[in-house]
Amino acid sequence: MSVCHRRCDPGDWAHQWSVSRSCRHARFGLSRVVLPECCPHHIIGSIVEAFLVAVLVRFARLPQPTIFDGAGFEGTALSTARAIRDDLSSYLVTDIIDAARRVFGVRGILPNELVSGVGPLLWNPCLEVSGCPVTARPGMASVVAGFRGWAARRRSGRLPVKEALTDGTTRCRSSGRTPAASWAPCCSGSHWCERGALEKSERGTVMSRFALAIDQGTTSTRAVIFDRESNVIAMDQREHQQIYPQPGWVEHDPMEIRERTQQVVRTALERAGIGGGDIAAVGITNQRETSVVWNRHTGQPYRNAIVWQDTRTDQLCAQLERDGYGPMFRERTGLPISTYFSGPKIRWLLESDPEIRAAAEKGDALFGNIDTWLIWWLTGGPNGGAHVTDVSNASRTMLMNLQTLDWDDELLRALQIPRQMLPAIRSSSDPNAYGYTVADGPLGARVPVCGDLGDQQAALVGQAGLKPGMAKNTYGTGCFVLLNTGTEIVPSKYGLLTTVAYRFGDGPCVYALEGSIAITGALVQWLRDNLGLISQSAEVEELARSVEDNGGIYFVPFFSGAFAPYWRADARGVIVGLTRFVNRGHVARAALEATAYQTRDVVDAMVADSGIELAELRVDGGMVQNELLMQFQADILGVPVIRPVVTETTSLGAAYAAGLAVGYWANEQEIAQYWKEARRWNPQMGAEQRDALYRGWKKAVERSFGWVEL
Ligand SMILES: Nc1ncnc2c1ncn2[C@@H]1O[C@H](COP(=O)(O)OP(=O)(O)O)[C@@H](O)[C@H]1O
Numbered sequence: 234m235s236v237c238h239r240r241c242d243p244g245d246w247a248h249q250w251s252v253s254r255s256c257r258h259a260r261f262g263l264s265r266v267v268l269p270e271c272c273p274h275h276i277i278g279s280i281v282e283a284f285l286v287a288v289l290v291r292f293a294r295l296p297q298p299t300i301f302d303g304a305g306f307e308g309t310a311l312s313t314a315r316a317i318r319d320d321l322s323s324y325l326v327t328d329i330i331d332a333a334r335r336v337f338g339v340r341g342i343l344p345n346e347l348v349s350g351v352g353p354l355l356w357n358p359c360l361e362v363s364g365c366p367v368t369a370r371p372g373m374a375s376v377v378a379g380f381r382g383w384a385a386r387r388r389s390g391r392l393p394v395k396e397a398l399t400d401g402t403t404r405c406r407s408s409g410r411t412p413a414a415s416w417a418p419c420c421s422g423s424h425w426c427e428r429g430a431l432e433k434s435e436r437g438t439v440m441s442r443f444a445l446a447i448d449q450g451t452t453s454t455r456a457v458i459f460d461r462e463s464n465v466i467a468m469d470q471r472e473h474q475q476i477y478p479q480p481g482w483v484e485h486d487p488m489e490i491r492e493r494t495q496q497v498v499r500t501a502l503e504r505a506g507i508g509g510g511d512i513a514a515v516g517i518t519n520q521r522e523t524s525v526v527w528n529r530h531t532g533q534p535y536r537n538a539i540v541w542q543d544t545r546t547d548q549l550c551a552q553l554e555r556d557g558y559g560p561m562f563r564e565r566t567g568l569p570i571s572t573y574f575s576g577p578k579i580r581w582l583l584e585s586d587p588e589i590r591a592a593a594e595k596g597d598a599l600f601g602n603i604d605t606w607l608i609w610w611l612t613g614g615p616n617g618g619a620h621v622t623d624v625s626n627a628s629r630t631m632l633m634n635l636q637t638l639d640w641d642d643e644l645l646r647a648l649q650i651p652r653q654m655l656p657a658i659r660s661s662s663d664p665n666a667y668g669y670t671v672a673d674g675p676l677g678a679r680v681p682v683c684g685d686l687g688d689q690q691a692a693l694v695g696q697a698g699l700k701p702g703m704a705k706n707t708y709g710t711g712c713f714v715l716l717n718t719g720t721e722i723v724p725s726k727y728g729l730l731t732t733v734a735y736r737f738g739d740g741p742c743v744y745a746l747e748g749s750i751a752i753t754g755a756l757v758q759w760l761r762d763n764l765g766l767i768s769q770s771a772e773v774e775e776l777a778r779s780v781e782d783n784g785g786i787y788f789v790p791f792f793s794g795a796f797a798p799y800w801r802a803d804a805r806g807v808i809v810g811l812t813r814f815v816n817r818g819h820v821a822r823a824a825l826e827a828t829a830y831q832t833r834d835v836v837d838a839m840v841a842d843s844g845i846e847l848a849e850l851r852v853d854g855g856m857v858q859n860e861l862l863m864q865f866q867a868d869i870l871g872v873p874v875i876r877p878v879v880t881e882t883t884s885l886g887a888a889y890a891a892g893l894a895v896g897y898w899a900n901e902q903e904i905a906q907y908w909k910e911a912r913r914w915n916p917q918m919g920a921e922q923r924d925a926l927y928r929g930w931k932k933a934v935e936r937s938f939g940w941v942e943l
């Protein structure tokens with residue numbers, strides 16, 4: 234007999250009874266229910282449950298008894314039920330609860346807190362689902378639906394099978410997969426109330442009810458908790474400081490990013506009302522290219538992180554180009570030599586201080602993009618933290634060979650970067666887990682960290698862009714259009730990047746063509762922070778609507794030089810066409826239009842490179858709330874623009890990568906089924922007007938080139 238130590242707020246509990254052998258409380262919407270063992274309904278429920286389980290054992294041909302850690306099936310139906318229900322009923326309960334949720338439209342159930350016993354739950358007339366649109370009790374409809382769901386998952390091999398390992402631990406595997414790809418360590422130690430040690434250590438990751446994504450972006454860090462149907466259960470977001478020490482330089486404080494990450498994870502868990510043990514897997518996604526070098530013994534960064542937008546390496550890049558390295562980098566990495574990527578930034582850091590180079594040569598200094606930095610800290614930091622990255626992030630360093638998916642020694646020599654400072658390159662979704670969160674970290678539990686994707690690739694996955702020919706555009710600080718090209722490495726002739734989209738497990742690597750645009754939402758921020766035209770980003774829409782059109786001006790925001798498809802480091806921002814007629818509204822409108830024109834630039838290049846006509850564009854990111862922009866985007870592209878229900882696609886992609894690794898989500902087909910359209914903008918502009926406007930944009934772009942002498 235153990236006791237639930239969880240403190241319960243009396244006001245928050247719809248029913249509060251005695252506490253049973255295990256903690257039996259469930260939370261439905263805003264109310265919670267405690268299920269007592271002493272309650273007669275509970276006892277009746279247990280007997281019904283036992284019968285039910287016995288029938289299942291008999292007819293559903295459960296796996297061999299030994300798989301259930303020796304508890305065995307011999308004995309009475311009751312003891313059998315008790316022995317296995319912690320394995321079986323957790324799944325069953327989940328399915329039944331999921332079905333109840335569908336039947337009753339209940340949101341926010343935390344089924345992980347239903348520790349045991351289908352029977353007590355189902356046959357207890359005191360259990361009510363309150364705080365929901367309806368007050369109801371899970372009835373037979375949901376029971377039946379739940380059983381169907383459970384049976385389907387069994388058939389598809391999604392119920393994990395446990396097996397004892399020689400080292401005394403256990404692992405789970407989904408029976409439908411090949412052993413090599415499917416082993417995933419069990420995650421132990423949930424916050425479930427006192428239970429036997431065996432039960433604790435044998436809870437499989439897939440039994441946990443949620444997946445956690447950490448999205449470390451250019452301006453902020455988010456932690457988002459998803460359930461199995463890809464609903465956002467809870468999230469938190471915090472901004473960090475943008476540091477501009479000189480014109481063209483952009484830095485972040487890595488320690489601040491680490492702290493923000495810890496804070497958002499803690500807050501998201503609190504808001505969801507769960508603990509780290511309820512998380513099946515953690516996925517990381519990050520602003521790409523941003524580079525940190527730190528000391529492996531102390532964890533202290535040698536300098537601030539150099540952000541992807543930073544142009545301090547322009548002279549170095551120009552020199553590499555003059556030395557004739559351009560074709561080699563382009564061919565092996567799919568990237569042009571540019572200040573954008575990590576390689577030149579690492580070289581700058583190594584040259585900025587002899588101490589850093591010496592430490593790197595000795596193996597004391599580690600390099601990482603922000604994914605690597607966070608994974609290292611989450612999994613132990615100086616005490617054995619995993620020093621890893623994934624193929625998608627590695628493909629942004631200008632150091633990884635797209636064919637071998639390994640660091641390329643010749644490229645390392647060209648940039649004078651010691652290999653020993655680089656992280657191991659792993660799959661984006663890795664069943665072997667990069668490492669485990671430390672129990673004294675923000676999750677407070679050991680949870681596998683097994684998903685890692687650059688943020689734009691994560692958005693492609695979150696948009697279910699998993700088939701060749703599918704494209705998405707993410708409208709954040711910059712815009713990034715990615716087209717899935719499947720397992721083919723498509724070199725670009727029109728100024729796009731060839732990059733890794735993702736690699737799941739030991740499956741084939743999937744590639745993409747990418748159109749990267751440096752300044753889009755950042756221009757709205759600039760109007761807000763540097764000109765004071767608005768006080769919040771969203772206000773730009775109202776200001777832009779105060780005028781009918783752009784008043785004849787174009788705003789070319791090449792603040793970090795021109796990225797795709799031009800790649801002109803000598804470009805800078807310009808506003809052209811100014812007359813005394815122009816007012817603040819026109820500037821706001823031109824700023825928004827610049828995002829749509831830049832997107833058209835890269836989409837045209839994509840069509841030219843791939844030969845695939847774009848039929849529609851799936852969009853996400855902070856700017857897609859802007860109706861004016863989305864309509865103008867559809868007009869300028871001449872194709873529909875579509876926003877999905879879940880706009881946290883970047884986080885969702887990272888959660889998918891992690892969840893796939895542990896069998897929380899079965900496969901890519903399952904993921905694709907969760908994508909749902911929420912809003913569509915169809916083109917309304919005539920072709921003539923579209924062409925005239927776009928011609929004006931092209932002329933304006935020409936005016937921005939050659940401003941900086943390199
Ligand atoms: N309603 C809006 N209209 C235009 N821009 C917006 C709007 N809301 C947010 N933004 C811009 O979107 C960006 C934030 O989007 P987000 O996807 O969070 O970016 P990131 O991941 O790059 O940090 C900011 O640059 C902000 O200025």
Ligand SMILES: O=P(O)(O)OC[C@H](O)CO
Nearest residue numbers: 450451520521709710711
């Ligand atoms: O953080 P975001 O969303 O601005 O994305 C940044 C990109 O990953 C840079 O390549």
